[in-house]
Each structure stands twice: as structure tokens, then as C-alpha cells.
Amino acid sequence: MKIVLILLITFGSSVTIADGQFGVFDFQVRRFVYEAKLQGVKVNTQRLRIEFMPGLPHRWLAACFNMGSYYPYIGVDRYVWERSGSLRKEYTIFHEMGHCILNRNHDTRLKDGYHPISIMYPDDRVIDNSQYYLEYRAEYMHELFHPNK
Numbered sequence: 104m105k106i107v108l109i110l111l112i113t114f115g116s117s118v119t120i121a122d123g124q125f126g127v128f129d130f131q132v133r134r135f136v137y138e139a140k141l142q143g144v145k146v147n148t149q150r151l152r153i154e155f156m157p158g159l160p161h162r163w164l165a166a167c168f169n170m171g172s173y174y175p176y177i178g179v180d181r182y183v184w185e186r187s188g189s190l191r192k193e194y195t196i197f198h199e200m201g202h203c204i205l206n207r208n209h210d211t212r213l214k215d216g217y218h219p220i221s222i223m224y225p226d227d228r229v230i231d232n233s234q235y236y237l238e239y240r241a242e243y244m245h246e247l248f249h250p251n252k
């Protein structure tokens with residue numbers, strides 16, 4: 104009950120995501136919209152669909168289909184999702200929403216020869232080191248919503 108109240112207060116009237124609209128992905132989608140708002144960016148998730156999808160290529164966590172289309176669709180590997188912690192879940196949804204909602208492509212640039220500058224790096228190296236990710240999370244959020252700035 105407490106968690107529900109916190110979500111209502113935090114996201115309140117500014118976001119029009121129906122309760123449970125994204126099922127088990129609700130928290131991450133709301134978090135994405137919230138981070139966008141903090142970055143001063145309006146995002147539209149009204150037509151987004153996210154579902155578990157069997158048969159993704161080996162080792163894929165998730166994929167965005169219909170990138171840039173009217174009906175963005177994200178498929179997530181159930182096996183990996185159910186064995187992932189909160190950080191990997193956040194990363195997975197944020198990366199795919201980066202494609203599907205922000206129309207972003209992959210970004211392979213590294214900042215110090217190893218660490219990606221962007222959540223849009225093509226594999227999950229961004230969260231290889233959770234401590235590093237958490238330390239630079241604010242930078243990653245800024246970059247996600249304001250690439251090239």
C-alpha cells in the first residue's frame with residue numbers, strides 16, 4: 104500500500120499511464136517517464152506496448168520493434184527478465200525505450216577507453232559495474248534524453 108501511495112504522489116497528475124498498463128514493466132516505464140520529466144523532456148508512451156516475447160536471439164534481453172513507427176513495441180525475454188535485478192531491469196527498459204520512444208540509435212562511444220558514454224551502447228556493458236552505473240547514473244540520464252549536449 105505504501106508503495107502505491109508513493110507512486111501516486113510522485114507521478115500524480117503529470118503522467119497518464121493507466122495503473123498496470125505495462126504489467127510487470129510498469130515500474131520501469133513510469134521511472135523512464137519520470138526521468139524524462141526531470142530532464143525537461145515530454146515523452147509519449149500512449150501507444151507503446153511491452154510484452155514478453157519468446158524466441159529472441161540468443162543472449163538478447165529485449166528488442167524494440169517498429170522503431171520510429173506509430174506503434175512502438177518492445178519484446179522482452181522472460182527468462183532473463185525474471186532473473187534480473189532492479190538495475191538490469193531499469194537498464195533493459197530504458198535502453199529499449201531509448202530506441203522505441205526517443206528514436207535513438209546505438210552509440211558505441213567510450214569515455215575512457217572502456218565505459219560507454221550512453222545507455223544506448225549496443226550491449227549491456229553499461230551495467231557491467233553496477234557501482235559505476237549508479238555513480239554516473241545522473242550523467243547517463245542526461246545523455247539519454249539530451250544526446251549531443
Ligand SMILES: [Zn+2]
Pocket residue numbers: 198202209223224225
Ligand atoms: Zn539496442
